[in-house]
Amino acid sequence: MTQVNRLSGGRLDRSKSLSFSFNGKAYKGYQGDTLASALLANDVRLVGRSFKSHRPRGIFSAGSEEPNALVELGSGARQDPNTRATTTELFDGLTARSQNHWPSLKYDLLAVNDRLSGFLTAGFYYKTFTWPATFWEKLYEPIIRRAAGLGSLSMQNDPDLYDKGFLHCDLLVIGAGPAGLAAALTAGRSGARVLLAEEEFLLGGRLIAEDMALGDDPAAHWVARVQAELSSMDNVRILLRTTVNGAYDHGVYSALERVSDHMASPEQGKPRQVLWRIYPKQALVCTGAIERPIAFENNDRPGVMLGGAVRAYANRWAVTPAQSVVVFTNSNDGHRTAKDLLGKGISIPAIIDIRQDAPRLSGVEVLAGAQVIDSSGRSGLKSIKARLANGEIRSFACGALAVSGGWNPNLSLTCHQRSRPEWCEDIASFVPRRDLPPGQLVAGAARGDFSTSRALQGGMNEALKALQNIGLTGQGIELPKAEDADPSLTPFWHVNGAKGRAWVDLQNDVTVKDVTLAHQEGFRSVEHLKRYTTLGMATDQGKTSNIGGLAVMAELTGKAIPETGTTMFRPPYTPVALGALAGRSVGKDFHPTRKTPSHKWAEEQGAVFVETGNWLRAQWFPQPGETHWRQTVDREARAVRKSVGVCDVTTLGKIDVQGSDAATFLNKIYANGFAKLQVGKVRYGIMLREDGIAYDDGTAARFAEDHFVVTTTTANAVLVYRNMEFARQCLWPDLDVQMISTTEAWAQYAIAGPNSRQVLQKVVDPEHDISNEAFPFMACREVTICGGLRARLFRISFSGELAYELAVPARFGDALIRSLMAAGAEYDVVPYGTEALGVLRVEKGHAAGAELNGTTTSLNLGLGRMVSKKKDFIGATLSRRDGLNGEDQLTLVGFQPVSKGDFIVSGMHLMNNEAPTDAANDQGYLTSAIHSPNLGHSIGLGFLKNGHDRLGETLRAVNPLEGGEVAVEVLSPHFIDPEGERLRD
């Protein structure tokens, strides 16, 4: 039994037979099929289970509005859940599986939900799982999580590439139906740069879904001619398989091009999908219309379909959903379906037309004033029951029911920027308002112009208008003669008197009863209705259900539909894979990796790296035989204090500040004074936020009266620069100051330890005297090294030892570290990483990021005396607030365990010995804790209330999170060399 429902004709390439499988069974289709059309051709009617009730479901539509036929495609890492069979282009070897059932599609145990329908009504989550509260986390949520959701993920990394692209054009035409093609041709011939985006893999829209003529030819011929002409124009680009998903501010559009989804895997080097950001000068929305169903009892069975979709399957894909099809309609559109199917030899037992004055159609029984009231067939439609105008009930055996409830303009893109549509009585639907977003126009069925003739005319006219808007001139084109049928209908939303369930939203299992119940319970606003019942949510976003739900609500409230509410649309129009939104920003490419100039050298030394922001910094340099990082770090830290070590500090932010007002400017940026800093000197500085909280510290070195080099912490390099530009441009615009970030321009190394001067003297050219007298603590100078290379030397220390920082142009960084290591060999120089750097600074009691944590002031940090009271600077006034200067201020002190074998960790909170462990008795907290290799035990820094006055006290350091408590002694934060003699030696 192969392709029993395949008809003749259609836009298929029958020379290309394609094999595919569904739920493990092999089938055949043709090039040009979608998965949905191929399944229908093979008489596969049951394709999935519904979300909530696990009802058997089949294919409902022929486009991206599909609520039912969601399948899982592919296998392994390419497994792709919740894909609409109706938009999936068939290819040889495609594998698809149905979802949301267990153990099988045919026998689904969770279909028990269907029997529990009285319980799974509107708002059942809110009503059912509310008591007792403790059950939620342990019982209800796990059960719901297991039962909910459609499809499954592979849990493997996506093997495919996704790209992002940018496009500019004069006119973006969205949709290539009659209106879009007429528009693209009009604008293309005028020479404008045109982008034509079509969601499907063929141009034409309804022109190829209908059996219709344009002029004297079949419509498809006209489409082919237009496509050929557009393709020959250099100024026109056609994007097939491309859905314009969003209309954003200032006329920017996003579109997803499915480059490779119609193949088993992307071609070598090609992306799977491209997310385009399009910048058109004008955009013309030609997105057509979406048909809506009529709700009646048991209207969700496989075989109940939209009439226009049945027609599209017959005409374009040469497929009928069944050999016998009944039509249910409220307009002539249903008669058109019947006519097309009859022409293909399909039996039409009846047209059930709710209109009393329904026209006749030869060869079919038209039942005017009749309504479909029920259906039967467990896993596929077998018959429908109709109530005739005279009240008589009649049954009709049929394999499919084509339902036409009218068409809704597909105006999603016109609403993405808050514009609400307005009601149009003629077509009983919403149409875009006149005040569209700037640069946007709309034509064709998307505007409510439902006849082909009006769509063609509208496309051309709106294209001309768009050209005129941007100062281009175009000329009208000769349009073919086309049908101009009256779209009038008798609005009809649901059949009254149903005892059972009549579905409004198939995807979310929302029935007329659910809407009624929500209304009874007071959820009368459309927005509340949506959230209470989930109407219009999930992958289809209510494309076929929103207006139906609104209509039922309107009926219940006794108001007209436009008074009841409108539909609201937000991007994206169709679901977008997260991979496409991420593009290439995945894994290591999620953010840039910044490496310092001596990174390669550090790799050669076997360094272990740590990410600090985007930078990779050497964390430590393990030596053979070292089995634990602590061994390595202890060795490095000890070597610095004993002899000499070298550390890469390139990542510190560096800002070059020049100008006759540079000193005045820095005086306003830093809390401490800089105006009187001598040339050739460095000063430690602290920067406050305007609210008085400390946010960064570093040094500023004065190389000339009008030239400073400011360093910032690695983490705040960008922020400090931004704030300094703010101060320069927005606060003091007339200061003569220029600045530039030079972080990447200089490679910088700290050389620290008692032998650091000896090492440096071997590198710095001999004409530069760097003796203690000539180059004292906090000196800076431009020098030359290694025989003439210009460099900057700073005598500053983070470790507390005699130390320097030496900077060279970045390209010499690698050579410099190698020279320093060679020069230091006789002093057993070691490279040390960020971990040893941290150990050394904690031993010395220097504050860093853990202490400048966004809550602490200079007073807290023990730097209160530095802050100038005689000048204005950022943060000056508010740092003097009472609240930041009152009693009981936290101050930075040191800690060590009373029992030296104990360990303290950062984050521990401090409690008085007798007081209970609670927030009310909190005395402060530890910010940094390390093992000090030079003291031989654990030490830490932290903030303690009135800490300065409590040296020598013992407290309890508690860890309520992980448990544990350590008795600690309060000390000065300067564990090593408190007088600072080593620095000045």
Next chain:
Amino acid sequence: MIIPHPLLGPRDAQEFTYLGDASLINRPDWQSENAMQEFHDYLYLRDNPAGLHRELWFHEQGDRSWLVVTRNTMTHEITQVELASDVARSHGRSR
């Protein structure tokens, strides 16, 4: 969004960093009698208009200009873009 930079022409908003209300230019005088209250208001009190809003944007991935952008918060329409330094001078800020 696209911001028409007064020097560089139309630029994508992704190139910019947003700060907020352009009233941040009007930093009070620290020696004013009421300095504490004025700084409090300057830092913490903002208008939140539905309509035209003047706000500061930094062309961080561009020429590093601070701009004052007048944007309609209802429509995102940008009606005016000025160099913040020009605005600051026009408010009497200097050195």
